[in-house]
Amino acid sequence: MTSELPPVPPRSVWWGWGAADADRSLSGAGLALLGRELGRPVDAVDEPPVDLPAVRLPDRLLAPSARAALTAVVGEEHVRTDAEARVEHAGGKSYRDLVRARGGDADEAPDAVVLPADADQVAQVLRVCAEHDLAVVPFGGGTSVVGGVQALRGDHAGVVTLDLRRLDGLVDLDPVSRTATFGAGVRGPEAERLLAAHDLTLGHFPQSFEQATLGGFAATRSSGQASSGYGRFDDMVLAATVVTPEGELRVGGFPGTAAGPALLDLVLGSEGRLGVITDVTVRARPRPAATRHEAWAFASFEEATAALRQLAQSRTLPDVCRASDAEETRVTLRMAGRSGAALRGLTRLRRLGDPCLVILLWDGPDSKTVDARAAAARPALTAHHGRRLPGAVARAWAAHRFGAPYLRDELLRRGVLVETLETATGWSNLVPLAAAVRTAISDAFVADGTRCVVQTHVSHVYETGASLYLTVIGEAGDDPLGRWGRAKEAASRAIVEHGGTITHHHAVGVDHRAYLPDEVGELGIRLLRAAAGAVDPQAVMNPGKLFS
Amino acid sequence: MTSELPPVPPRSVWWGWGAADADRSLSGAGLALLGRELGRPVDAVDEPPVDLPAVRLPDRLLAPSARAALTAVVGEEHVRTDAEARVEHAGGKSYRDLVRARGGDADEAPDAVVLPADADQVAQVLRVCAEHDLAVVPFGGGTSVVGGVQALRGDHAGVVTLDLRRLDGLVDLDPVSRTATFGAGVRGPEAERLLAAHDLTLGHFPQSFEQATLGGFAATRSSGQASSGYGRFDDMVLAATVVTPEGELRVGGFPGTAAGPALLDLVLGSEGRLGVITDVTVRARPRPAATRHEAWAFASFEEATAALRQLAQSRTLPDVCRASDAEETRVTLRMAGRSGAALRGLTRLRRLGDPCLVILLWDGPDSKTVDARAAAARPALTAHHGRRLPGAVARAWAAHRFGAPYLRDELLRRGVLVETLETATGWSNLVPLAAAVRTAISDAFVADGTRCVVQTHVSHVYETGASLYLTVIGEAGDDPLGRWGRAKEAASRAIVEHGGTITHHHAVGVDHRAYLPDEVGELGIRLLRAAAGAVDPQAVMNPGKLFS
Numbered sequence A, B: 001m002t003s004e005l006p007p008v009p010p011r012s013v014w015w016g017w018g019a020a021d022a023d024r025s026l027s028g029a030g031l032a033l034l035g036r037e038l039g040r041p042v043d044a045v046d047e048p049p050v051d052l053p054a055v056r057l058p059d060r061l062l063a064p065s066a067r068a069a070l071t072a073v074v075g076e077e078h079v080r081t082d083a084e085a086r087v088e089h090a091g092g093k094s095y096r097d098l099v100r101a102r103g104g105d106a107d108e109a110p111d112a113v114v115l116p117a118d119a120d121q122v123a124q125v126l127r128v129c130a131e132h133d134l135a136v137v138p139f140g141g142g143t144s145v146v147g148g149v150q151a152l153r154g155d156h157a158g159v160v161t162l163d164l165r166r167l168d169g170l171v172d173l174d175p176v177s178r179t180a181t182f183g184a185g186v187r188g189p190e191a192e193r194l195l196a197a198h199d200l201t202l203g204h205f206p207q208s209f210e211q212a213t214l215g216g217f218a219a220t221r222s223s224g225q226a227s228s229g230y231g232r233f234d235d236m237v238l239a240a241t242v243v244t245p246e247g248e249l250r251v252g253g254f255p256g257t258a259a260g261p262a263l264l265d266l267v268l269g270s271e272g273r274l275g276v277i278t279d280v281t282v283r284a285r286p287r288p289a290a291t292r293h294e295a296w297a298f299a300s301f302e303e304a305t306a307a308l309r310q311l312a313q314s315r316t317l318p319d320v321c322r323a324s325d326a327e328e329t330r331v332t333l334r335m336a337g338r339s340g341a342a343l344r345g346l347t348r349l350r351r352l353g354d355p356c357l358v359i360l361l362w363d364g365p366d367s368k369t370v371d372a373r374a375a376a377a378r379p380a381l382t383a384h385h386g387r388r389l390p391g392a393v394a395r396a397w398a399a400h401r402f403g404a405p406y407l408r409d410e411l412l413r414r415g416v417l418v419e420t421l422e423t424a425t426g427w428s429n430l431v432p433l434a435a436a437v438r439t440a441i442s443d444a445f446v447a448d449g450t451r452c453v454v455q456t457h458v459s460h461v462y463e464t465g466a467s468l469y470l471t472v473i474g475e476a477g478d479d480p481l482g483r484w485g486r487a488k489e490a491a492s493r494a495i496v497e498h499g500g501t502i503t504h505h506h507a508v509g510v511d512h513r514a515y516l517p518d519e520v521g522e523l524g525i526r527l528l529r530a531a532a533g534a535v536d537p538q539a540v541m542n543p544g545k546l547f548s
Helices: A028-038 A064-074 A083-088 A095-102 A119-131 A188-196 A214-220 A301-313 A326-335 A338-349 A367-383 A391-399 A404-413 A427-447 A480-497 A513-535 B028-038 B064-074 B083-088 B095-102 B119-131 B188-196 B214-220 B301-313 B326-335 B338-349 B367-383 B391-399 B404-413 B427-447 B480-497 B513-535
Strands: A112-114 A134-139 A158-163 A170-174 A179-183 A237-244 A247-252 A276-283 A290-298 A320-324 A356-364 A387-389 A416-426 A452-458 A465-475 B112-114 B134-139 B158-163 B170-174 B179-183 B237-244 B247-252 B276-283 B290-298 B320-324 B356-364 B387-389 B416-426 B452-458 B465-475
Touching: A028 A326, A028 A465, A064 A112, A064 A119, A083 A112, A095 A404, A095 A416, A095 A480, A119 A134, A119 A158, A119 A237, A119 A247, A119 A276, A134 A276, A179 A188, A179 A214, A214 A276, A247 B513, A290 A301, A290 A367, A290 A391, A301 A320, A301 A356, A301 A367, A301 A427, A301 A452, A301 A465, A320 A326, A326 A356, A326 A452, A356 A367, A356 A391, A404 A416, A416 A427, A416 A480, A427 A452, A427 A465, A427 A480, A465 A480, A480 A513, A513 B247, A513 B513, B028 B326, B028 B465, B064 B112, B064 B119, B083 B112, B095 B404, B095 B416, B095 B480, B119 B134, B119 B158, B119 B237, B119 B247, B119 B276, B134 B276, B179 B188, B179 B214, B214 B276, B290 B301, B290 B367, B290 B391, B301 B320, B301 B356, B301 B367, B301 B427, B301 B452, B301 B465, B320 B326, B326 B356, B326 B452, B356 B367, B356 B391, B404 B416, B416 B427, B416 B480, B427 B452, B427 B465, B427 B480, B465 B480, B480 B513
Parallel strands: A112 A158, A134 A158, B112 B158, B134 B158
Antiparallel strands: A170 A179, A179 A276, A237 A247, A237 A276, A290 A356, A290 A387, A320 A356, A320 A452, A416 A465, A452 A465, B170 B179, B179 B276, B237 B247, B237 B276, B290 B356, B290 B387, B320 B356, B320 B452, B416 B465, B452 B465
16 A cells, blocks of 8 residues: 555456456466366366357337437437447446356346436436436446346336446545545546545555445445455445435535434445435545555464454454455465465464464554554464464565456356355354355355365454455356356355344345345335335336345 | 442432432532622522422323223333323423423423333333324433423324333343443443443443433434544444334344445434334443543644544544633633642643643553553644643543533522533534634623623544534523523524534434434435334324424
């Protein structure tokens, strides 16, 4: 975070992550390791995405009257019905979305993509859509991995995707209060560049950082890799404007208030069901001039997570705080190549057996401050028998922190099933929940006549509990979506039955919708439906997402 | 906070705060100072409260069928219609409430007071009330200063107050996750005693601490004196159960989640409009073994608040953090008597003129830890030319931190008008907002042909802004409620017009209801109404509070 800001990466191609020519190569060590897990040479399969003209699109067309009305609001060039625009907005970036896109299936594409210039145009577009019976799908960076941007039309005559990229820029900055208001369509790296000009940072770095937007972070209650220090995105947001079919809602805006229920917290996580978030006001912090990287090894996941718990409960948390289980550690260290082997040797030497890797990063104004914070954290780490590893291990993690989605494209090309899921629970339930979900996934693959590797890490740490993030890797086979669907269902059931939340930071979308009633009750769903009904009586906003 | 826990104080008398025989005496120095401000000897007036039999109660009676149905649920002895029970539940503890109670006016008393034993009885009582067209007013400690517990019946045939004192005790404790579930009727000191048995603390110490309940803290988004370190009550609550007329709602329960809008945040601050909060799960922290007290003097309110801002924005905040303006400082130091005079001299000597007092408290496991935290805070204090005062000044504040409501009873007896109000805003707007509200209040008193003293302090500090708390003291005169009503209206308008929230921690109730639309918009009110309608279709829950 202390380094110079890299350029803002291009928007993602329709079939994958980032630019078409981005580096997606796996290391030799990675290929060898993966080949052993799969029991075949990785490059035995080579399935590139189909060409754009081969993608199958639904043949629904926007009614001419609706098209004219939308054009009147945003202009001809901002109502797009060409194949490229529709395919680009057919879905998000889940494994399912990418398998379908690469295979040429875009049957969840919108009838049109509309690009409003500002909140006023958004309001007018919503009125047109309500009049013409069109469902509206808000679209920020399109990085949803839970079906949040599929262009479902529900009971409506058609469906329009609202791409918010033109709602850009820094709208307002208060350097004294350290708050900044951004257009909802601003992407992570753009926000950081705009703040860096004032020597400030947002500190929100989810894996989707390069592509996702501030409006999307708000709509999905995103949480970034530095959440231990900078908070979840919902902790950073002070206010938001939501344009609903019934008018504009401005929520939040005070550092603390007792003026009734927090409507801001009804908007955060609303996933487009209440309206379109058009701007967000966030807390900013000084851009760190120093970052300290530490890597530690623990003898078990129990010990590693106990150390994280002690850090959280003694209020000595680093800004980034991540503990991998033995499986993920094994892969991480091997993928790191030669220097990884050296580290493994080092760790073995210290009799830790199958170690668990912990990565810790501290940000601050100078090295003295970050060193002091790191020193304050030391007792928690040594109390659980942590052994210090070279800082290079943590720096290697940081250098590749946004890299996984690129590698995934390459794995998909090589016939590998790779997907992630996540949950959170109280500390006392963390290790049992992790075991239950891992077992559910492994059993599902075995029932499918195959096997998988499940890696687990904790990367969001709170005083009362933590997140669990699982990465599943296996052979795609003939029916990859069926195979993953069965594993995902087993995992979701295990999460719900063992006291986890159905999602810690990926949101609900379509994929978790069936499990939300387990979490908030049927009465909770009724509350959400009533709230949506108050601002969207015709239910045009993002049908099929969050709740049905 | 390190001292032994004092005994749990008796519940408040109907005409004032705490026990009838509690110490309410003003110091000699306080009497003299106040006399000078009022321009008359304080004890020239002596108006004790009327006797209980003289209190005027509405002659509404509970219908015999309703009474029988309620009795069937909770038992004869828990349906109270005697004068004492009704008078005790006629209102909260605002200046208005106390003036009315002392004068024998209880026309906002309920028809009956019902004391359910548990959540199941609450659910049954709500069904009975819906069937018999009775409004329901949830009642915790009865400490509302905004009309939150007045027994308004709205359009209903009658009104019942639900006293939740029997929903007591520690229901569940998870020492690993450090979470505790309490019955909603548990009062602050009871919660601290229950947690202290496990060497834990909640750390929530509002001025109402001795009387208010955990359910009340949740229903009103309370914030305590140690909010800088322990957070607002809404930061501490992880989950709550709300019994609504349509069934039970269990909200929250995970350390972090992206599973849709945060329904817990719709319940927090709902002030009884959604249902009755029957239990809350809170985060607990280790009971501090050491507390460090520091007092600092600054040359101006601008400098004092700038120091607090730097503490907040450099993440070196103490657990208690409070800055008084020159007016409040003058009173505080004089009230402290001889030692105050010594301090004043000391401060003058250092050429600070009319100083502003800052009180800082740090909690921790040992003196080394709190000393280190205090050392980390020093640069922010010295950067704004703070001068260290003897720690005794801070310890004197801490010793009397819950004392003001007792003194207020004595002031009312002496014909003094005394009331407080509060707001919050961003740092860049803090000093201007304080000036605008002070001026509005002073002008209102002048328009009334009299004058007042307005003291201001900041006591809740955030990275992006802070609270403002104003204490107003004047001559009650012949029409004290009219006089205060005019000043309060002027203050509320100034707050809304100058970018403050209408309440930082006193909640909305009846008194701030008219200003909530300024803050959340008419559409926001429509959202709240829709949410309430989903769980309380007959609108029996606490009518007239929060929104109309």
